[in-house]
Amino acid sequence: MRTISVYQWRIGKHGEADAVGDSKELSLPSISERFMGLRAAISTNCPHVRSFARNLGFSVLHLDEQSEKVPDKNMSPESKLLSLLGFSGGSVQEKCEFDLVLLHVRAGVNDSKDQKKMRGSKGADWLNKLVGGIMETAQPGSSIASRLHCSVVLSYGTISEGLGQCSLTMNSSLEANSDLDLLRPRQSYTMKGGNVLSDIRHDYPMLIAQWQEGVTRKDMANAFSFQEFKEHGCNLAILADRFLHEVAFKLWKAPKYGA
Numbered sequence: 001m002r003t004i005s006v007y008q009w010r011i012g013k014h015g016e017a018d019a020v021g022d023s024k025e026l027s028l029p030s031i032s033e034r035f036m037g038l039r040a041a042i043s044t045n046c047p048h049v050r051s052f053a054r055n056l057g058f059s060v061l062h063l064d065e066q067s068e069k070v071p072d073k074n075m076s077p078e079s080k081l082l083s084l085l086g087f088s089g090g091s092v093q094e095k096c097e098f099d100l101v102l103l104h105v106r107a108g109v110n111d112s113k114d115q116k117k118m119r120g121s122k123g124a125d126w127l128n129k130l131v132g133g134i135m136e137t138a139q140p141g142s143s144i145a146s147r148l149h150c151s152v153v154l155s156y157g158t159i160s161e162g163l164g165q166c167s168l169t170m171n172s173s174l175e176a177n178s179d180l181d182l183l184r185p186r187q188s189y190t191m192k193g194g195n196v197l198s199d200i201r202h203d204y205p206m207l208i209a210q211w212q213e214g215v216t217r218k219d220m221a222n223a224f225s226f227q228e229f230k231e232h233g234c235n236l237a238i239l240a241d242r243f244l245h246e247v248a249f250k251l252w253k254a255p256k257y258g259a
Helices: 047-055 061-069 077-086 124-138 178-185 226-232 241-252
Strands: 001-007 038-043 060-061 101-107 148-154 207-211
Touching: 038 047, 047 060, 047 101, 077 101, 077 124, 124 148, 148 241
Parallel strands: 001 101, 001 148, 038 060, 038 101
Antiparallel strands: 148 207
């Protein structure tokens, strides 16, 4: 099983963080050590993300440089990404360079040719076309469909304080009544290792949509929005640091986490 993940990072304060550091000072194991030799790559033009990913053991690809290595210059962006996973011409190659490829897209300065298309109102159209191209290539029943996992992650940009319309709180009326609140089971994303976490951000979570033929659940969501996911989604919420573990599990590179 191989996977591709598309991550759109809108401009926000969290983009100012500097991830440059010495890998020897990090106590975290590399991505391949954590997930049974997983060969992972990330394609991004953000220097902070490149440095952070490199320290975690990702192979870092530059979008423009990668495009120059492709023989067919007219190849679509989705075909370029799928080729890194060993998918070409609608078929599965015997060997692949990577098991997992992350595409990090951030609208802003120093963008690649493809990323420049993300600016303004055309950004959503570009992303829709990219994901649509992947889904069209991996038609149900095809050899690619049975071997591909696709995740789309959308983060919020600058978060305005005091706005709670995008909150994970299920029923605000229960919050005011301590007796009723005790009867409500605690959501799994608020706990880790059996301990209740006190620093969870309930407002403005990142939104994730996943597809894998015969594996991921199919819900009734018809739009990529918080309200649609909250009302019609099927997976509710997980901690952000469990995302890679969940993807690795679907690639048979990690044990099941949670229920």
